[in-house]
Amino acid sequence: MIEVKNLTKKYAGRTAVDSISFEVGKGEIVGFLGPNGAGKSTTLRMLTCFLSATDGTASVAGYDIYDDSIEVRKHVGYMPENVPLYPDMRVIEYLQFRARLKGMRAREAKRAVEEAMDICSLTERKKSIISTLSKGYKQRVGLADALVNKPELLILDEPTNGLDPNQIRQSRELIKHLGERHTILISTHILSEVEMTCGRVVIIDRGKIRASDTPQNLIRRLRRPGEIILEMKGDAGAAESGLKKIDGIEAVSSTQVYGGWSVFNLKTDPSIDVREDVFSLVQSSGWKIRELASRAASLEDAFVDLVRKTEAEEKETEETAS
Numbered sequence: 001m002i003e004v005k006n007l008t009k010k011y012a013g014r015t016a017v018d019s020i021s022f023e024v025g026k027g028e029i030v031g032f033l034g035p036n037g038a039g040k041s042t043t044l045r046m047l048t049c050f051l052s053a054t055d056g057t058a059s060v061a062g063y064d065i066y067d068d069s070i071e072v073r074k075h076v077g078y079m080p081e082n083v084p085l086y087p088d089m090r091v092i093e094y095l096q097f098r099a100r101l102k103g104m105r106a107r108e109a110k111r112a113v114e115e116a117m118d119i120c121s122l123t124e125r126k127k128s129i130i131s132t133l134s135k136g137y138k139q140r141v142g143l144a145d146a147l148v149n150k151p152e153l154l155i156l157d158e159p160t161n162g163l164d165p166n167q168i169r170q171s172r173e174l175i176k177h178l179g180e181r182h183t184i185l186i187s188t189h190i191l192s193e194v195e196m197t198c199g200r201v202v203i204i205d206r207g208k209i210r211a212s213d214t215p216q217n218l219i220r221r222l223r224r225p226g227e228i229i230l231e232m233k234g235d236a237g238a239a240e241s242g243l244k245k246i247d248g249i250e251a252v253s254s255t256q257v258y259g260g261w262s263v264f265n266l267k268t269d270p271s272i273d274v275r276e277d278v279f280s281l282v283q284s285s286g287w288k289i290r291e292l293a294s295r296a297a298s299l300e301d302a303f304v305d306l307v308r309k310t311e312a313e314e315k316e317t318e319e320t321a322s
């Protein structure tokens with residue numbers, strides 16, 4: 001559905017996107033992740049023909065972004081980073097106007113707009129003037145616009161930006177639902193959302209692709225120690241030295257909490273489950289225990305680790321070069 005090869009964008013000599021290549025297959029939901037300024041929006045704007053590339057090629061929905069830009073735009077629903085809306089129009093008028101612009105006939109447009117408003121839970125606000133809508137509702141108008149002509153492919157640039165936690169949860173459900181009908185490429189900073197909705201993740205950092213894999217594999221590849229949380233009451237000093245002696249525990253740190261309780265954070269060898277030994281220690285010492293849990297690594301950990309690692313590697317190459 002999307003094929004990108006050596007795509008590059010330079011702004012006034014500065015390279016924002018540096019010869020990236022990746023693919024998105026039909027029916028996939030792919031998360032496009034990266035820190036601020038990584039080049040996500042620039043890439044998505046090139047793919048939707050709102051920005052011309054400096055170099056490289058890409059085909060989107062079967063059309064070349066240089067030769068068939070009109071067709072690309074027709075076949076892709078794009079929700080840009082800052083949705084440009086006409087503030088003085090009513091929701092329904094705006095969406096009908098947009099549907100007609102996309103080449104739909106009046107009657108077809110009317111039906112499609114009702115459907116899009118229904119999918120995006122906008123129906124009750126359809127008569128509202130856009131400028132009076134909250135940010136979340138404006139985002140929904142942008143999304144309804146992107147999917148009104150039922151494009152095969154949706155490209156969404158931070159659709160949940162600025163939404164409250166409840167709306168983010170709703171949008172997660174919505175994206176899952178849309179994924180049944182559309183191929184989706186979505187950029188977002190909300191990694192829990194990606195972990196739950198995306199089959200694959202492409203990570204970009206400083207203009208370069210750093211990884212392309214399933215969230216599960218990225219987490220599995222993560223080379224970081226395991227982590228155990230222990231909350232207990234007793235002799236904190238003795239506990240610390242006792243814990244350090246347990247086979248598999250590599251580092252111990254602790255904080256005091258209210259009421260004489262201490263929370264220990266244990267870094268462990270991930271191949272050894274130390275919880276039984278920890279429990280025995282606490283029990284035989286006559287201390288009290290309130291929590292003993294292992295914290296599973298998340299996509300967020302994998303993301304942070306990956307971005308940090310490439311940063312360090314690049315610094316090293318620079319140092320060797322100079």
Ligand SMILES: Nc1ncnc2c1ncn2[C@@H]1O[C@H](COP(=O)(O)OP(=O)(O)OP(=O)(O)O)[C@@H](O)[C@H]1O
Pocket residue numbers: 011012016034035036037038039040041042043081
């Ligand atoms: N019109 C422009 N002119 C010059 N530089 C630009 C322009 N647009 C973006 N840039 C630069 O290109 C780089 C990539 O920007 P881009 O907006 O693609 O990042 P992003 O990954 O979308 O970041 P964010 O998460 O903040 O949205 C940044 O360094 C940015 O400053």
Ligand SMILES: [Mg+2]
Pocket residue numbers: 040041042081157
């Ligand atoms: Mg952006």
